[in-house]
Amino acid sequence: MGQQQGAAPQTEASDIHRARPVDVAIIGGGLVGASLGAALARLIAGHGLSVAVIEATALDLPELDEQTASQAWQPSFDARASAIATGSAAHFEALGVWSEMAREASPISLIHVSERGRLGATRLRAEELGVDALGYVIPNAWMGQVLHRHLATLPLEWHCPASVEGIVPIAGGHRLTLSTGEVLDAGLTVLADGGRSGLKEALGITSEANPYDQVALIANIGVSRPHQGMAFERFTSQGPIALLPLPGQAMELIWTHPAGDEQRRLALPDKAFLGELQQAFGDRAGAFLKVGSRHAYPLSLVRAHESVRPGLAVLGNAAHALHPVAGQGFNLALRSVMDLVEAIEAGLRTGESPGSAATLQDFERRRDDDRRNVIRFSDGLIRLFRIDQPWLSHARAAGLIGLNLIGPLRRTLARRAMGSER
Numbered sequence: 001m002g003q004q005q006g007a008a009p010q011t012e013a014s015d016i017h018r019a020r021p022v023d024v025a026i027i028g029g030g031l032v033g034a035s036l037g038a039a040l041a042r043l044i045a046g047h048g049l050s051v052a053v054i055e056a057t058a059l060d061l062p063e064l065d066e067q068t069a070s071q072a073w074q075p076s077f078d079a080r081a082s083a084i085a086t087g088s089a090a091h092f093e094a095l096g097v098w099s100e101m102a103r104e105a106s107p108i109s110l111i112h113v114s115e116r117g118r119l120g121a122t123r124l125r126a127e128e129l130g131v132d133a134l135g136y137v138i139p140n141a142w143m144g145q146v147l148h149r150h151l152a153t154l155p156l157e158w159h160c161p162a163s164v165e166g167i168v169p170i171a172g173g174h175r176l177t178l179s180t181g182e183v184l185d186a187g188l189t190v191l192a193d194g195g196r197s198g199l200k201e202a203l204g205i206t207s208e209a210n211p212y213d214q215v216a217l218i219a220n221i222g223v224s225r226p227h228q229g230m231a232f233e234r235f236t237s238q239g240p241i242a243l244l245p246l247p248g249q250a251m252e253l254i255w256t257h258p259a260g261d262e263q264r265r266l267a268l269p270d271k272a273f274l275g276e277l278q279q280a281f282g283d284r285a286g287a288f289l290k291v292g293s294r295h296a297y298p299l300s301l302v303r304a305h306e307s308v309r310p311g312l313a314v315l316g317n318a319a320h321a322l323h324p325v326a327g328q329g330f331n332l333a334l335r336s337v338m339d340l341v342e343a344i345e346a347g348l349r350t351g352e353s354p355g356s357a358a359t360l361q362d363f364e365r366r367r368d369d370d371r372r373n374v375i376r377f378s379d380g381l382i383r384l385f386r387i388d389q390p391w392l393s394h395a396r397a398a399g400l401i402g403l404n405l406i407g408p409l410r411r412t413l414a415r416r417a418m419g420s421e422r
Contacts, residue, residue, distance in 0.1 A: 018183050022052045023354050025176055025186035027164055028193035029055030031140065032316035032333045034147035036192060038095045039341045041154050047348050052157040052184060059148060059160055080218055081252045083244055084136045085331045091338050097150050104142040106245045107133035109229030137244045137252065167199055173311040173355050188311060188355030195318040200304065211300045214239050215262045217255040220246065222290030227251055234281055241281050262296045308364050311355035313340060339366040
């Protein structure tokens, strides 16, 4: 989002006179920051909260429409799609954006989990849970456009394009110096910039990064037969391969490679690429006929050592970046957004400010177990399937078969995938 920063500049006396107070400043207008802005709408209306969103990328909001849904209007709205849990869809419904978002959503009716070369498989079905879908796959570009169109109707302060060039703690919050020359005194500053701006480092917030030495290759794939809402998670010796349903006979591919190995496949002609994918994945999804543009993203488990301080909260990828194997990253971030708003609202009812230590400690209590469980689940899953030992492969296969036969365990896994169990 913002530009790379070093140490925050010293606050000049002139800044004090031109600083303007806001209750909440959201740094980053991507999927997480935009969702937070939308979620704060009821507090703007009910408590007179003042909210500013600071976004470095220029956004021409009035011209966003369905004809431009595939364009990357903001860096997080790239070629990828996100698997949205049913719990996340319910959150978007509460924000008043789901009906529009659902226009480009592909429901997941069944999740098929298997390991290449083994007979075991687990099938998670929506009908077992009594729901219409286990989740939905939505292009990030479309989610971003829907959220930004909605934010354009709310009484938010937009600072766009603008980046935060300085951030310093002050009594009651932080002083933000923007690239436009404006200065904001924020009672609560929320870092939702994906961790790319350097603001965490400027504040002395460190992160623990554990690279997986893997890269995710992302592309849209045309398949020979209707997917009927089926999503696949296929574990191979090189890493997991996921296929997510998209409109028509298309699926989004997330193909994990050892770091460096993806370069050769990025350069392959389409026919050769599809042939190697077919060999690696098998024919469970049918024949692979077409491939769109290919993109690669390095994978790491990243956790900020602090997610709250008085007057400060860290959300989304700035707080934690997960392996996409379980599709939980954005869903976890969205639950953090909703919990932060609930903590702010509870604090306001008892006279606490949005950035008070009590409010943010309440938020952290709400988030701790969920965050720890999701990180342990997704990290443990990828590490388990990376161990290449014959005895363990047989045990994994037996486990997948057993999980498919034991209804309660399978339903527990499905509820976690849906975001209805933490």
